[in-house]
Amino acid sequence: MSLLSIRDLVVRFRTHDGTVFAVNGVSFDLDEGETLGLVGESGCGKSVTNLALMRLLPLPAGHIDGGKVIFNGEDLLTLDESDMRDLRGKEIAMIFQDPMTSLNPVLTVQEQMVETIQAHRRVSKSEARARTLELLGMVGIPQPEARLKNFPHQFSGGMRQRVMIAMALALEPKLLIADEPTTALDVTIQAQVLELLSRLAAEHGTAVILITHDLGVVAGMTQRINVMYAGYVVEAATTKDLFARPRHPYTVGLLHSIPRLDAQPGEPLIPIEGAPPDLRFAPLGCPFAPRCAWRVDRCWKEMPSLEPIDPSYEVVTTGPQATHRAACWNPPTSGEVVAARPLRPGFEPAAPPAQVGS
Amino acid sequence: MSDMTPQTVAPAAGVPGRTDAAGSSSARPLVEITDLRMFFPITQGILISRHVGDVRAVDGVSLSIQKGETIGLVGESGCGKSTVGRTILRLYRPTGGRIVFDGQDITTAGGASLRSVRRRMQMIFQDPYASLNPRMTAAGIVSEPLEIHGVGVKSERQQRVRDLLATVGLDPSYGDRFPHEFSGGQRQRIGVARALALHPDLIVADEPISALDVSIQAQIINLLERLQGEFGLTYLFIAHDLSVVRHISDRIAVMYLGRIVETANSRALYERPLHPYAVALLSAVPIPDPAVEGRRRRIILTGDVPSPSDPPPGCHFHTRCWLRERLGNPDRCVAEDPALRPLSSGHQVACHFAEEVDGSAEQVQVTGRSPGAGGVAAAAGPAATAPYAPAGPPPRPRDRG
CATH class of the missing domain: 3.40.50.300 (P-loop containing nucleotide triphosphate hydrolases)
Structure with missing residues (x-):
């Protein structure tokens, strides 16, 4: 059984601008020790998917309107708040993009780490302090003894993120959610933090959900990838399969639109035209259809489900043998993946239904 | 472009009127x-502000x-x-x-x-x-x-x-x-x-x-x-x-x-990056290709960038330099500011030991393009059959057993 199993998660925000359809039926599984x-x-x-599974959606706007989040055999969405609080930090920990806003600015590093440890473990203050020291050493903070009494603002960005990682791993959680952990950092510091994160996760057997917009980061860090668009998982595959045979037009578009350091000079970028949809409108059809060169009539009306790219495949959702799945009515062929446009003679993207009717 | x-x-070699040191043409x-x-x-x-330093x-x-x-x-x-x-x-x-x-x-x-x-x-x-x-x-x-x-x-x-x-x-x-x-x-x-x-x-x-x-x-x-x-x-x-x-x-x-x-x-x-910092910077950039990422080794620079209000003496990079460590921490890096000097046509480097970078394992790693395998050959375009599937070793990023 998987460590984490999310089924048909639906999250909406009710704002005075109307309902925001943030997550529209997301399902995925995660095994122990896997990095997704x-x-x-x-x-x-x-x-939002991960805030929902931690039950940390901003209230009162955020609502979980359906689905299940099974962690270690328990549905987290039905737990009461005190059980949930017990679980956060101990079983599932989180690292955010900006460590400055997630660390308490008026407490020293020692105070907040000891507090975290003592909230979940019955240990004396000196034991908690010793553990804190050990953790800071583990994440590579130079002279940890001297830094215990420092406040977050006295650390650099990279060091602060190391403190966050130390705190997240303090209770040896089974699952670590890292939400854009290196986006605010410089590239040489990003390399340090990613190296640390993957080494520690491997050593402790921690499962990791790495949330990022950077395809380069996931290429080196993860075993599996879910590509998301407008509240849907549109493609799910092992990291190797996803980069080798991208199948969803959005994934194909992303891979062609980012310049690669190792590309041939002068190679043009092929952008994805248009912009992501306004989530205040209820989803109708595939959300990527307006920007998609492969769209057919059906795409405007019906959202395809995530299906194996070869119908004969049995669906495996986790591990190195996970089935490559995509949600697309008219997936590009391998030649079209290379060309980044449809090559079928006479193929035109389907016009929106309003124009079809008139 | x-x-x-x-x-x-x-x-091109032999173009007249070009002074390499300035990197400028006759125009x-x-x-x-x-x-x-x-x-x-x-x-x-607060009332009387004293000048105590500069960024x-x-x-x-x-x-x-x-x-x-x-x-x-x-x-x-x-x-x-x-x-x-x-x-x-x-x-x-x-x-x-x-x-x-x-x-x-x-x-x-x-x-x-x-x-x-x-x-x-x-x-x-x-x-x-x-x-x-x-x-x-x-x-x-x-x-x-x-x-x-x-x-x-x-x-x-x-x-x-x-x-x-x-x-x-x-x-x-x-x-x-x-x-x-x-x-x-x-x-x-x-x-x-x-x-x-x-x-x-x-x-x-x-x-x-x-x-x-x-x-x-x-x-x-x-x-x-x-x-x-x-x-x-x-x-x-x-x-x-x-x-x-x-x-x-x-x-x-x-x-x-x-x-x-x-x-x-x-x-x-x-x-052909020739400054140790440029090599490290290039090595730190993640490449969206698990096969390439699996092969690359990063140069992990230790520590943070020093404060610009109190930059290290000599070469500003010497406190984090991997090359200096390799060379047994020569004093010259601390004692002497390296000037930007031309190493080849239009290519200038501010490092006393840039020659040591050229051909080093680190430089080869970063630019590392084993012929026939790898992103560069594959990314060449439509000629390649599958741009995201370069040949090479099995690209599992990490083996967890």
Whole structure:
């Protein structure tokens, strides 16, 4: 059985601008010790999915309107708040993009780490302090003894993120959710933090959900990837399969639109035209259809479900043999993946239904 | 990118009239900065403020920009790359050095003479949310530079604004809308239209795409490239993302703690980086390909960038340098400032031991292109059968058993 199993999760925000359809039926599984990447642009629902599973959605706007989140055999959505509080930090820990807003600015590092440990473990203050020291050493903070009494603002960005990682791993959680952990960091510091994160997760057997918009980061860090768009998982595959044979037009578009350091000079970028949809409108059809060169009539009306790219495949949702799945009515062929456009003679993207009717 | 290819920037062997040390051709550069320094004072005290030190944001930078080329300025936050851009535009009065724009010394220019030069240089900002006035319409924003410089009468300006909006790919009828009605990518297009309004020669683009969504970034990069071809623009492209800078630039200058440590044409920099910092920076950039990532080894620099208010003596990079450690920590790195010196045509490096970098395992790793395998061969385009499936070892990023 998987460590984590999310089924048909639906999250909406009720705002005075109307309902925001943030997550529209997301399902995925995660095994112990696995690293899963959730990739997508801002507003695709990758962070909201994880806030929902931690039951940390901003209230009163955020609502979980359906689905199940089974962690270790328990549905987290039915737990009462005190059980949930017990679980956060101990079983599932989280690291955010900006450590400055997630650390308490008026407490020293020692105070907040000891507090975290003592909230979940019956240990004396000196034991908690010793553990804190050990953790800070483990994440590579130089002279940890001297830094215990420092406040968060006295650390650099990279060091602060190390403190966050130390705190997240303090209680040896089974699952670590890292939400854009290196987006605010410089590239050489990002390399340090990613290296640390993957080494520690491997050593402790921690499962990791890595949320990022950076395909380069997930390529080196993860074993599996879910690509998200407008509140849906549109493609799910092992990291190797996803990059080798992208199947959803959005994934294909992303891979062609980012410049690669190792590309041939002068190679043009092929952008995805248009912009992500406004999530205040109820989803109708595939949300990517307006930007998609492969769309057919059906795409405007009906959202396809996530299906194996070869119908004969049996669906395996986790591990190195996970089935490559995509949600697309008219997936690009391998030649079209290379060309980044449809090559079928006479193929035109289907016009929106309003124009079809008139 | 326009007609400007890296080949036209890198001189063919034996081209006369080219002085390598300055990296400039016989043609007069559009911008030439010499030993530019920009210090920001640190003061203490409330009533009587005492000058207690300086943030040495730019500490002796020389750079020349030819007409029509794109110079990429890369480095990590705090290295002074934005300050260089802003100082060239004379948004600051430099502490020292010289700025020459199209033959005119503007280091201390002011008033009317500065205003007339500023018409010819414009800026595109990082944050398309903060850089547009929320109370002005798109047309008002684009028309403002025309009004300030008294260009044309109202009807001419209106026509020009409509043309500009169309040029950057916006429907001219959107001119009545306010910034909040646009998406991030559209806002950045407004920012680009504003920068184009006065037919500038030079555009300083300071992280113009880093606030945009991944799928939108390529739209703006392609727009900037198209406009360069159409209007013969010269770009100073400031960014931290080396993949983007490499894509758009003809030449690249790598900065570290207020100084340029390496300049080269963009192909040479990526194929043969010669400064230990440039090698480390390139190695840290993740590549969206698990097969390549599985093969690469990163140079993990220890520690953080030192404070620019108290930079290390000698070579600013010596505190984190992997090469210095390898060489047994020679004193020369601490004692002596390395000057930018030419190592090959158009390729300058500020490192006493740059020769040791050339051919080192680290340099080979970073540029590492085992023939027949790997992203470069595969990314060559339609000729390759599967661009994302390069041959090579099984690309499991990490084996967890």
